[in-house]
Amino acid sequence: MPGILVTVRSLDQGIQSVKGKVNPGYACATGGIWISQGDLAVIDAAPGSMVRVWSTAGEVNVPCQVGDLPQGLFCMPMGPTSNTLVPAATEGTGMPSFKGIKVTVEPSPGGEAEGSAGN
Amino acid sequence: MPVIESVVCTFCGSLCDDLRVTVEQNRVLKVGGACALGRQKVFHDCEPTAVWSVEGMVVDMGTAMEEAARVLSSARFPLVYGLSTVSTEAQREAVALAELLGGTVDTTSSHCHGPSTMARQQAGLPTCTLGEVRNRADLIIFWGCNPMESSPRHLARYSAMAKGSAVTGRGQRRVVVVDVRPTPTAKAADEFIQIDAGRDYEAFTLLRSLIQGKAVPEDVTTTGSAGVPFERWARLAALMKGCRYGVAFFGMGLTMSGGREANLELLLTTVAELNAFTRFYAIPMRGHSNVAGSENVLAWLTGYPFAVNFSRGYPRYGPGEFTVVDLLERGDVDACLVVGADPAAHLPRRCVKHLESIPVVLVDPHVTLTTPLARVTIPVAAGGVGAEGTFYRMDNVPLRAAALVESRLPTDEEVIRTIRERITRAQDR
Numbered sequence: 001m002p003g004i005l006v007t008v009r010s011l012d013q014g015i016q017s018v019k020g021k022v023n024p025g026y027a028c029a030t031g032g033i034w035i036s037q038g039d040l041a042v043i044d045a046a047p048g049s050m051v052r053v054w055s056t057a058g059e060v061n062v063p064c065q066v067g068d069l070p071q072g073l074f075c076m077p078m079g080p081t082s083n084t085l086v087p088a089a090t091e092g093t094g095m096p097s098f099k100g101i102k103v104t105v106e107p108s109p110g111g112e113a114e115g116s117a118g119n
Numbered sequence: 120m121p122v123i124e125s126v127v128c129t130f131c132g133s134l135c136d137d138l139r140v141t142v143e144q145n146r147v148l149k150v151g152g153a154c155a156l157g158r159q160k161v162f163h164d165c166e167p168t169a170v171w172s173v174e175g176m177v178v179d180m181g182t183a184m185e186e187a188a189r190v191l192s193s194a195r196f197p198l199v200y201g202l203s204t205v206s207t208e209a210q211r212e213a214v215a216l217a218e219l220l221g222g223t224v225d226t227t228s229s230h231c232h233g234p235s236t237m238a239r240q241q242a243g244l245p246t247c248t249l250g251e252v253r254n255r256a257d258l259i260i261f262w263g264c265n266p267m268e269s270s271p272r273h274l275a276r277y278s279a280m281a282k283g284s285a286v287t288g289r290g291q292r293r294v295v296v297v298d299v300r301p302t303p304t305a306k307a308a309d310e311f312i313q314i315d316a317g318r319d320y321e322a323f324t325l326l327r328s329l330i331q332g333k334a335v336p337e338d339v340t341t342t343g344s345a346g347v348p349f350e351r352w353a354r355l356a357a358l359m360k361g362c363r364y365g366v367a368f369f370g371m372g373l374t375m376s377g378g379r380e381a382n383l384e385l386l387l388t389t390v391a392e393l394n395a396f397t398r399f400y401a402i403p404m405r406g407h408s409n410v411a412g413s414e415n416v417l418a419w420l421t422g423y424p425f426a427v428n429f430s431r432g433y434p435r436y437g438p439g440e441f442t443v444v445d446l447l448e449r450g451d452v453d454a455c456l457v458v459g460a461d462p463a464a465h466l467p468r469r470c471v472k473h474l475e476s477i478p479v480v481l482v483d484p485h486v487t488l489t490t491p492l493a494r495v496t497i498p499v500a501a502g503g504v505g506a507e508g509t510f511y512r513m514d515n516v517p518l519r520a521a522a523l524v525e526s527r528l529p530t531d532e533e534v535i536r537t538i539r540e541r542i543t544r545a546q547d548r
Contacts, residue, residue, distance in 0.1 A: 004316050006299060006376075009406075011155070011268040018130065018160040020168065021464055021488050058468055069300050073316055080464050080471075080488060088467040091379070093237065094229040094426055094442025096467050098375040100317045 001043050003072045005033075005055070005085060005101040013077040030079025034067025035105065039074075045107045052108035055101050058084040061108045074105060120148065127520040128157035129204070129503030132405030132513035133249075133270045133277065134520075145524050147504075154271035164501035167484035167528060172496045184534070187456070187480040187495045188541035194454030194478075196430070197222035200443050201460030203231075203410035206508025207517070209531035210409070210416040213458055214427075216539045223428045223452075224421075226413040227460050229442040232403045234374040236414060236424050237438055238383030245391045247366065247400040248514045254283035255398075258362035260295045262386070263319065263372020264404040267303035273404075274307065278368070286364075293358060297322070298372060312355065315346035317377040322352065323385040329356035330393060360396045370404040405513035408503070412511035447473045456480045456538075458531055459502075463488035482534055497534055500526035508532070 016029040033053060035045075045051055051064045053074070060081050067075055076082035078098065085103060090096050126138035139151035140161065147165050150158045171183040178186075191197050199217040202210050203226055217224035228236065252259070259278050266273035274280050279294045286292055296308040297319075305311040314322055322345040328335055329352060343349045359365055367390055373382040386401065393399035405411050414424035421427045423436035439445055443462070446452045447470035454477055463471050464487065474492055481493035484501040500506040505526030511517050529537075 006316060009265060009269045011271070011303075014156045014268065015159055017464075018156060018163050020163065020485060021461060022486050022490075067300070070313070073299060075300065078465070080468075083464075083466065083471075084468045086467040088444055088448035088469040090439055090442065090444050090448075092439035093379050094225075094233050094438040094444060095375060095379050096230065096444050097377070098230075099372065100376045 001039065002102065002104050003074050005074045005076060005103040006099045007078045007082045008075050010077045013079060030077045031081045032063050032065055034069060034075040035064050036069040036071050037066050038071045040064065040066065043105060043107055050108040051105050053085060053103050053105050055085040055087065055103045057087045060084050074103065123523060126523065127503055127510065127518050128153055129408040129510055129520055130157045130160045131270045131408060132411060133273050134408060134510055134512040134518050135272050135276055136518055140523055142523055147523060156271060161504055164484060164504035165524060167498050167501065168486045169483055169496050169498035171498065174494055183495055183497050184537055184541060187497065188538050188545065190454050190478045190480055190494060191220055191456055191538065192542045192545060196452055197454045198443065198446055198452040199224040199456045201227060201458040202413045203227040203407035204459040205409060205531040206502045206510065207409065207412045207416050208508055209458065209535060210413050211420065212532050212535035212539065214417060214420045216535055218429045219539055219542060221430050223441045223446065224417065225441060225443045226410065226425050227407060228410050228414055228425045229438065230444055231371065231406060231410060232374055233425055233438060233442065234380035235369065235383040235403050237380040238387055242384045242387040243391060244387060245394060245400050246402055246514065248516055249277040249512065252366050253277050253281040255285050255364040256366045257286050257291060258293045258358055258365040260297065260367040261304055262297045262367055262369045264368055264370025265302040265304045266404060267307060269406060279307065295355060295358065312347055312351055318345035319373055319376065319382045320378045320385060321345045323382065323389055325352050326356050327385065327389045329353055330360055330389065359393055359399065362397055365393065365397065365399040367401045368404045369401060402514055409510040411513055411515055415511055415515065444470055452477060454478050457489060458482045458535065461487040461489050463492060482531055498528050499531045499534055500528040506530040
């Protein structure tokens, strides 16, 4: 299903980043996506299952969790995995769209987690 | 055991300066008063993990410095980048190096609060210190920011829950959060306005009209704006006009979404106009410990806050042209000095791919995701733990961070100065 992706800070992401970004905890803390309960039902995915997310910039396979979000809005922690989906265009400002990225999400049976910057 | 009082935490832009750190035999044993992020950072920074290396081989300090100087001085379009977690002293050296190279200096600010700084250049920044917020603010708005997770002590120490002199506690403050999702900060607020993603400009336009008492089209009063009923905006406008001392903290929910600097220009204009009715200020919610310092230092030395190019022998400012994301996306840069930043973790993948294709010199206390793609790695003592230095809080108040332990490593400032001196000597030969 199509939707809007917003990359965000999370406490776990912050803590793992100061423990060391090369530790597996950082990849884990930044390698997932939050989707509303309603949207999980629409795409027929269970919490914890893998989903494929893609934008014009790239695609990732990540585990999904239930998030307290409006339908059509997805969140991922800022980090190398979500940055695969961020287009580099800045519209002359220097700032790429880390928020408001048009993405599509679908279940990814058998897909493997990125765990890092991936492709 | 010896306890160092009033220690400045150099994790985030709050720069909490009331930590109590127990140190014995040059080892930190206990960190008191910090949030989970600050506490972890102090322990992590006590043990730098980076090593002197060239192309993955461990080398001595002199060899790494010599290779760094060679890489940077032989580049046609070098970029000096990062600088938001290092001292102002190191930032000053980095600007001098970029000027010597005829290169570009840009900071993480350009993909953080760069758009709000651009807005500030157009609309000004009616602002105050965090001390004034603590003592006086009876209305606090967090718009597009989530300090409960990014700066966890902000609410207790400076804003919502702080005990000030004129405003003595949480009960005397009204806290409003505007965001696209119910964040932990939203859950701690009196009111949460859940706005549609990317429609902030529309909301500011309505708020500005309401504050100025202008007529609002009937379709807006019927259907609301930005996914929020009109009555909620009218109530917020009344709160803003009716408070005694209001402060709007704004974050990357505004700088990173559609509209970018236009969102902030309208917010800052609205805040300035509110001062016809009451006192109202705005403060950017800054993430890294000295990202505010980077803008100050660059502005002192070049006249511009970020995205500064020296290729013509004088400083030129170019957001969208000399900003790191644009330079790497276009493939302009042919060598990069990264100081206190981790672009492989924080830049769009396309930019990281270009970094992988050019020589990178990385100055950082730790092994990061950028380390594997660096030709030269240079370990340094971490500011505020192994090295002293000046850091600017998010309200642009400078604080002096002391070293807590004695480090065997040089500071960022010393490393950059040494590279610059080696290049100067080579040019003079």
